[in-house]
Each structure stands twice: as structure tokens, then as C-alpha cells.
Amino acid sequence: MESYRDFARVYDEFMDQTPYDEWLLNILNIFKEYKIDKDAQVLDLGCGTGKMARKLAREGYQVTAVDNSMDMLEIAASEEDDHILYVLQDMVSLELPQQVDAAVSICDCMNYILEEEDLKEAFRRVREFLKEDGVFVFDMNSHYKYKEILACNTFAEDREDASFIWDNFYDEEERINEYQLSLFIQNEQGTYNKYEELHLQKAYEQEEVVSFLYEAGFSFVRVLDAETMDEVKEDTQRLYYIAN
Numbered sequence: 051m052e053s054y055r056d057f058a059r060v061y062d063e064f065m066d067q068t069p070y071d072e073w074l075l076n077i078l079n080i081f082k083e084y085k086i087d088k089d090a091q092v093l094d095l096g097c098g099t100g101k102m103a104r105k106l107a108r109e110g111y112q113v114t115a116v117d118n119s120m121d122m123l124e125i126a127a128s129e130e131d132d133h134i135l136y137v138l139q140d141m142v143s144l145e146l147p148q149q150v151d152a153a154v155s156i157c158d159c160m161n162y163i164l165e166e167e168d169l170k171e172a173f174r175r176v177r178e179f180l181k182e183d184g185v186f187v188f189d190m191n192s193h194y195k196y197k198e199i200l201a202c203n204t205f206a207e208d209r210e211d212a213s214f215i216w217d218n219f220y221d222e223e224e225r226i227n228e229y230q231l232s233l234f235i236q237n238e239q240g241t242y243n244k245y246e247e248l249h250l251q252k253a254y255e256q257e258e259v260v261s262f263l264y265e266a267g268f269s270f271v272r273v274l275d276a277e278t279m280d281e282v283k284e285d286t287q288r289l290y291y292i293a294n
Contacts, residue, residue, distance in 0.1 A: 096159025
């Protein structure tokens with residue numbers, strides 16, 4: 051089952067409580083700290099339906115947005131044109147025509163990379179296409195979130211024209227979280243079609259990720275709790291990695 055195929059159609063509807071504006075403010079503050087000017091070239095990795103890419107473009111940045119889901123990119127490209135360049139690519143095999151001033155990746159996209167060597171390669175690719183004084187900002191779900199919050203729990207949500215059931219299964223030894231997603235989407239006849247998707251994510255330890263970033267050629271790495279923008283704690287659910 052291909053991830054983000056049928057889910058792409060209702061992704062924004064179900065993600066309407068996602069704190070994109072808060073995340074944007076965090077990114078802008080980091081950009082200011084690293085002197086990333088408003089007209090800078092910014093890469094959005096795993097852009098999905100383009101929510102963050104559009105917000106960055108409206109702040110004045112020149113945005114290239116990359117995703118490996120054609121269905122998500124088609125929705126992104128159908129939105130209001132903010133002069134964003136959308137590219138169908140896997141971040142592990144990233145190729146860009148020129149270097150960028152900054153790169154971002156939000157909403158735990160990096161957790162979808164299941165193999166350590168692939169994650170290392172993704173980091174190497176970003177370092178290759180990032181200017182010497184550029185900054186790379188991304189978030190990842192923590193081992194704590196998979197083990198204690200998602201665990202083997204089931205979540206469900208019902209909207210006017212769509213519903214989902216989301217079953218989680220976390221293999222603590224392999225550190226793989228399996229999301230079994232059942233979607234029910236209303237059709238033109240007023241009945242519902244059922245779709246199923248399987249999503250897999252991996253929990254990486256903070257020390258591993260930092261080590262991979264240094265190995266990829268980054269010279270400085272900082273890690274923060276994505277909610278508090280302060281030091282990481284035992285119950286931190288989402289981490290920001292800031293590398294340059």
C-alpha cells in the first residue's frame with residue numbers, strides 16, 4: 051500500500067489543528083539567528099501539500115519544495131501560486147540545480163526514513179546542496195512519543211465528508227512504528243469509499259541523529275524540544291535539530 055495516496059485527498063482537512071503558524075515562527079526565529087535573509091533560497095523537504103512552503107514563500111523566501119508523493123504534490127501545486135518550485139524527489143536521492151541558503155523539514159518527515167544509511171545519505175545530500183553558512187532545521191518524533199504516546203493505541207476522527215481509524219503498533223526492539231490507516235471518504239453519491247494505507251516510521255535516538263549529522267559534514271548541531279524551544283527532556287515528544 052502506497053503512503054499518502056488516498057490520504058492526500060483529506061490530509062489538510064484532518065491536519066487543520068496542526069500548529070503550522072507556531073512552527074513557522076520557530077523557523078523564522080532560527081533563520082534570524084543564522085542571518086537567513088527574507089529573499090533567501092529555502093528548501094522544504096517532505097513538503098506534503100505545501101502548507102509550510104506557502105507560508106515561507108509569503109514571508110519572502112524563494113522556496114523549492116520536495117516530496118516523494120505525486121498525490122501530495124498535485125494538491126500542493128493546485129493551491130494559490132506563490133512561485134514555489136515543486137519537485138518530485140526522494141530526499142535520499144536529492145538533486146538540486148543550485149545550493150540553497152536554508153533547508154527545513156517539518157512534521158516528522160525524517161522518521162519515515164527507516165534505514166540508518168538512508169538517513170545518513172539524506173543528511174549528506176542536504177549538506178551538499180546547502181551553502182557553507184546555511185542552516186538545516188528539521189524535527190523528529192522521539193522514542194518516548196512512539197513508546198508512551200502512540201504505543202499500540204488506536205485513534206479515530208470523524209468529519210462531515212470523511213473519517214479515519216488509525217491503529218498504531220510499535221516494535222520497541224526494531225524501533226519501528228506501524229500506522230495502519232483506514233479512511234472512509236464520501237463520494238459523489240453520498241456513500242463512502244474505504245481506503246487503507248500503511249505508514250512506517252522509525253524512532254532514532256538523539257545521539258544517533260547528531261552523530262549522523264556530523265558524519266555528513268555539518269560542523270555544529272543543536273537539539274531542542276520543539277514545543278518549548280528549550281532543552282530536551284525525558285518526555286519530549288518532538289525534537290528540533292538545527293545544523294550548520
